[in-house]
Amino acid sequence: MKMEKVEQLRHYYLRHDKKFPHVWCPGCGNGIILGSLIRAIDKIGLSKDEVVLASGIGCAGRMPVYADFNTLHTTHGRALTFATGIKLARPELNLITVMGDGDATGIGGNHFIHAARRNLNLTAIIINNQIYGMTGGQYSPTTPYGAKAATATGGHLEHAFSIADLAVTAGASFVARGTVYHVPHLDKLIEQGIRKNGFAVIEIMAYCHTQFGRRNKMGDAVTMMEKLRDRAVAVKDPGAAGSPGTAVAAGASDTPGAAASAGALDSDSLDTLDGKFAIGVLTDVEKPDYIAEYARLRAASRLNAQNAGNAGK
Amino acid sequence: MAKKKSYRQHIFYDWCKACGLCVAFCPKQVYRRNEEGQPVVADAAKCVGCRFCELHCPDFAITISAVDAPSRSAAAHTAQTSIEEAADER
Numbered sequence: 511m512k513m514e515k516v517e518q519l520r521h522y523y524l525r526h527d528k529k530f531p532h533v534w535c536p537g538c539g540n541g542i543i544l545g546s547l548i549r550a551i552d553k554i555g556l557s558k559d560e561v562v563l564a565s566g567i568g569c570a571g572r573m574p575v576y577a578d579f580n581t582l583h584t585t586h587g588r589a590l591t592f593a594t595g596i597k598l599a600r601p602e603l604n605l606i607t608v609m610g611d612g613d614a615t616g617i618g619g620n621h622f623i624h625a626a627r628r629n630l631n632l633t634a635i636i637i638n639n640q641i642y643g644m645t646g647g648q649y650s651p652t653t654p655y656g657a658k659a660a661t662a663t664g665g666h667l668e669h670a671f672s673i674a675d676l677a678v679t680a681g682a683s684f685v686a687r688g689t690v691y692h693v694p695h696l697d698k699l700i701e702q703g704i705r706k707n708g709f710a711v712i713e714i715m716a717y718c719h720t721q722f723g724r725r726n727k728m729g730d731a732v733t734m735m736e737k738l739r740d741r742a743v744a745v746k747d748p749g750a751a752g753s754p755g756t757a758v759a760a761g762a763s764d765t766p767g768a769a770a771s772a773g774a775l776d777s778d779s780l781d782t783l784d785g786k787f788a789i790g791v792l793t794d795v796e797k798p799d800y801i802a803e804y805a806r807l808r809a810a811s812r813l814n815a816q817n818a819g820n821a822g823k
Numbered sequence: 824m825a826k827k828k829s830y831r832q833h834i835f836y837d838w839c840k841a842c843g844l845c846v847a848f849c850p851k852q853v854y855r856r857n858e859e860g861q862p863v864v865a866d867a868a869k870c871v872g873c874r875f876c877e878l879h880c881p882d883f884a885i886t887i888s889a890v891d892a893p894s895r896s897a898a899a900h901t902a903q904t905s906i907e908e909a910a911d912e913r
Contacts, residue, residue: 514888516877524883530838531882537842541881693878732847735879 523548523558525578533572537731539690539716543637544573546693547606550700551579561604562596564589566613569644569718570637573608587618590625593632601801604704605631611638612650615673619651626680626709630800633703633710636673639718647721654781658725670781673713678793683708685793689715691739692789702791708799715742715787726783737784745790829890830870834862838884845876845885 513521524530534540551561561579565571567586574581580603584592589607597605614622614636625632641659642648649659649666652673656665677685684706688696696714703710717723717734728734779785798806832853841860851869854862854876862876862885870887877887 514886517886520883531840531884534881536840536881537844538881541883542879545878545881545883691879731842732844735844735848 519548519552523552523578524576528576532576534569535720537719538569539714540569540573540637542690542693543635543696543714543716544576546696546700547635548577549697550704553697553701554704556604561606562593563606563608564593564596565608566610566618568610568613568642570608570610570613587613587616587621589613590618590621590632590634594625594630597630597632597801604633606633606635606704608635608637610643611636611640611652611673612642615676616651623676623680626677626682626711628800629681629683629709629797631707631709633706633712635700635703636711636713637716638673638713639716639722640670641718641722643718643721647725652780654783657722657783659722672780674711674792677711677713682711682793683795683797684710684791686711686791687713687715687787687789689738689742689789690717691735692742695789699791706794708797715789728783741784741786742789743786745788745792828872829868830872831888831890832864832867832870832876833886833888834864835884835886836861838882840882842881844879844881848875848879850875
């Protein structure tokens with residue numbers, strides 16, 4: 511019998527010698543994101559050897575275990591540093607990092623902002639479940655104000671920041687946000703991010719019903735998935751304009767529902783448990799990436815050295 | 824009336840963790856949950872092939888395939904197979 515396309519992808523990209531079902535909790539969005547990543551890479555047509563998937567520590571860090579690319583499972587928060595080294599040594603490879611919110615912006619926050627500033631051609635997929643899930647539910651930099659966590663049992667006293675806004679400010683050339691509910695949309699965002707020549711950040715809003723949902727009485731995976739669907743509002747693609755897009759109304763059932771006023775799309779709403787947030791391409795700018803800049807410097811230096819040598823004769 | 828396309832839902836129970844996403848979000852209520860919370864095909868003929876369950880199954884456990892020659896008996900057979908598979912699982 512003919513194998514369906516989706517089955518072919520599973521057979522081709524998932525490792526056969528790893529234990530399935532995977533380690534993630536029932537209903538966790540990480541598996542959905544792995545599927546999305548596989549489809550995006552297949553769509554671009556990259557071979558498995560041309561892709562490097564690096565991750566840090568945490569639930570998201572398990573993803574390279576299951577995907578049959580060149581993979582690394584690195585130390586906490588350092589996925590981008592390892593990826594930077596590989597990219598500099600082998601610029602022809604496509605580097606993709608998978609991190610959680612705590613991994614990327616808490617433990618590895620400094621590496622993240624400087625990787626964005628450097629504009630090396632990497633793709634950073636950041637799964638934002640608003641908590642450190644694997645280590646037991648400690649609050650992360652994106653845990654909303656007032657939310658309960660293992661280390662904030664009386665409600666969180668600090669405020670969350672928006673990863674996408676941080677990436678824009680730090681100078682990433684492509685910043686997008688998606689959710690694990692809007693999967694066809696997510697496929698496209700990941701594809702655009704990988705194709706982008708420059709530092710690309712895709713923040714994926716997910717949920718942790720085990721550590722976050724249970725403490726905050728937000729229900730099971732299904733309820734939290736519904737919440738994501740209702741909270742997300744699509745933005746218009748800003749193209750090369752470079753500024754976060756403005757909110758537009760979207761109607762179709764698989765695209766975000768009733769658009770709120772633009773004011774409700776403030777990044778402050780990510781600091782609440784039920785505020786609306788924007789999804790889509792938030793920034794897409796063209797600027798020379800680090801590899802191109804370095805090649806230019808090398809060529810110029812070589813020319814200078816030759817000229818100096820000729821002058822000496 | 825144009826021929827309605829029919830779809831077959833294959834559930835790979837070895838990988839299913841009974842999270843319930845497919846059952847809850849199916850726009851046509853194709854699935855129902857068994858005692859263990861896993862989906863069983865309740866009415867295959869209702870499936871419109873949107874593949875929401877296939878895309879959103881975190882465990883890669885659902886495959887939707889278009890059936891070339893649609894017939895009520897094929898759909899009934901699918902439902903029966905799924906129930907048997909569920910029974911084997913127990």
